[in-house]
Amino acid sequence: YKGLLVVTGLYGDSAEFRVLATRADIDEEEYGFHLLNALVQAPDGSIYMTETSKAFYRRRIFHAFFDGRPTGRLLRYKKGQAVEVMADSLFAPNGIVLSHSGDSLLIVAAVQVLRYDLARQEMDSEPFVRVMPGTGDNIKRFSHLPSGEPRRCYWAGLGSKYAQPFSLLKALSEMPKLRAFLVALLPYRKLVALIPKLSAFAVFDEEGNLIETYQDVNAAAPWLSEAEPLGGYLYLASWFNPFLGRVRVDDLAKTSSSV
Secondary structure (H helix, E strand, C coil): CCCEEEEECCCCCCCEEEEEECCECCCCCCCCCCCEEEEEECCCCCEEEEECCCCCCHHHHHHHHHHCCCCEEEEEECCCCCEEEEEEEECCEEEEEECCCCCEEEEEECCEEEEEECCCCEECCCCCECCCCEEEEEEEEEEECCCCCEEEEEEEEEEEECCCCCCHHHHHHCCHHHHHHHHHHCCHHHHHHCCCEEEEEEEECCCCCEEEEEECCCCCCCCEEEEEEECCEEEEEECCCCCCEEEEHHHHHHCEEEC
């Protein structure tokens, strides 16, 4: 809610932060960033970041999904300059990463992954990934698969189900009136409880093709944001869960589904 911040001395005795920006250059003076999400530094030193919604704050992030309006944006900050809007009318942009080639950004947007060309400064006409197995969160660049096999790839956390035989989010995406009705009348916690949870992450190659998915069918750690390898384990982070999960890399084969 405080905008784009820079923090110094985080691990010392005197941590300090200062605000770099609270709105974009084209925003009205009374507007403040609602839901800044992820950021990445481009090769030229500029900072690109996603704003998931202009209509809802972080504490109502599920409303942003159910509402269905594409109010998200891709923003750019350069030192000493105002924040610029590089792309708008995006639906729920979230995680962002610099591509292996360094010439583009990959941006998770609901069940898609978009590609933003840094040279042309515009989105590709076709998504990098058209439909993921679930709603996406963060995306990370790796030079190896979760098994350790060398291969350039991207790992994306999956938070909720978006597949057959049924997905509430998929069904509601085609029924805007019902979607608006649910958002208006249902208590927020009831709304969240309706969404089929997923505990999984997907691995994509450099062309956006799905290599494999890893899923805990018991959904012990739902709303997975990302997976980070360390010391023979994959640590599983989530914005929703009050804990950090982990799984042995040797056990991953039991949960994978290759394509």
